[in-house]
Amino acid sequence: MSTDFQSGREALGARLRQLRAEAGVNGKEFAARLGWQPSKVSRLQAGKQTPTLADLEAWAAAADRPDALAELKGRLNGLETTYRSWRRQLAVGHRARQEQAIAETDVTQVIRGVEVVRIPGLFQTPDYARTTFAAAADFRQVARDVDDAVRARMRRQQALYEPDRTFRFLVWEGALHARIGPPAMHAAQLDRLMGLVGLDTVELGIVPFSAELRRAPSHGFWIYDRRLVIVETISTEMWLEDAESIALYERAWNWLAESAVYGAQAQRLIARVRHTVAAR
Structure with missing residues (x-):
């Protein structure tokens, strides 16, 4: 995978981790709020998985930060403008x-x-x-x-x-x-x-x-x-x-x-x- 792409995904993951921490819950508790497996929260925060738009919407809502959604979407769009999934295209x-x-x-x-x-x-x-x-x-x-x-x-x-x-x-x-x-x-x-x-x-x-x-x-x-x-x-x-x-x-x-x-x-x-x- 491209170093530039991975760096961007890790930066997005770090921002998700920050929002989760600011909500005052650990990863396991946050996963329970979302109804996800804790491993998914871990992968997204570590930049090991690319979130979908639905993931970001759920994350912002679970962190009680709907105001952060536009920023998260912008970061995701930045990744997808350069690296376009064939399946989506x-x-x-x-x-x-x-x-x-x-x-x-x-x-x-x-x-x-x-x-x-x-x-x-x-x-x-x-x-x-x-x-x-x-x-x-x-x-x-x-x-x-x-x-x-x-x-x-x-x-x-x-x-x-x-x-x-x-x-x-x-x-x-x-x-x-x-x-x-x-x-x-x-x-x-x-x-x-x-x-x-x-x-x-x-x-x-x-x-x-x-x-x-x-x-x-x-x-x-x-x-x-x-x-x-x-x-x-x-x-x-x-x-x-x-x-x-x-x-x-x-x-x-x-x-x-x-x-x-x-x-x-x-x-x-x-x-x-x-x-x-x-x-x-």
């Missing part, structure tokens, strides 16, 4: 998150991205996107709105053809080999990638397995102009807006870009993988 399906991606793209001139194990969403075929959304919904056990999500993703791709935008992406060669569906779907996706090479708004670099690396790619991330970095983990999506984080991810992108191949070389590499798919 996708509670009603993937379409809403795709609409949010469209909005971010609309206000961005240059998007830089790294993908290590999959094709970037902006470059996906409908079938590849459909398979990706369906698998994600099953894995995260959220609502399946696959067709709506695919349509939204395809609308977002219209930005690739707008002359005032630039998309600079680095794709690890492993993502070209990763099979998430049948050979025909895989081949069509690779064909789509080859067709994007040379588009004047797109710079696509492929990082070969054989490349010498200053820093190995550890996970995917997207940089929106120089104002926002979005990083996806299994459980959360991080939205980082501080200058230090943006500079760090820019350095990671630049170092990996040194090892990528572009243009005709990138096309040849994709074509070699495409040939192996056809041979199966």
Whole structure:
């Protein structure tokens, strides 16, 4: 878990502990007021569990401090603005998150991205996107709105053809080999990638397995102009807006870009993988 996130959660926990102490009761007594197990009170106070909004409302009421609720909500919102739970974001399906991606793209001139194990969403075929959304919904056990999500993703791709935008992406060669569906779907996706090479708004670099690396790619991330970095983990999506984080991810992108191949070389590499798919 991120050190920044954990520090924020521990600070929130310390504030909860202070409110409980000011109420003049110990943890066991406070848990009884709430109807909770004492272990939950302990975890929240120690910053080992993220409270829900309902938890904070109950805590403020049990401490007889309803005036503190707005502050507690603000602290929680501060955590969730940066670290967004996938389960909460996708509670009603993937379409809403795709609409949010469209909005971010609309206000961005240059998007830089790294993908290590999959094709970037902006470059996906409908079938590849459909398979990706369906698998994600099953894995995260959220609502399946696959067709709506695919349509939204395809609308977002219209930005690739707008002359005032630039998309600079680095794709690890492993993502070209990763099979998430049948050979025909895989081949069509690779064909789509080859067709994007040379588009004047797109710079696509492929990082070969054989490349010498200053820093190995550890996970995917997207940089929106120089104002926002979005990083996806299994459980959360991080939205980082501080200058230090943006500079760090820019350095990671630049170092990996040194090892990528572009243009005709990138096309040849994709074509070699495409040939192996056809041979199966």
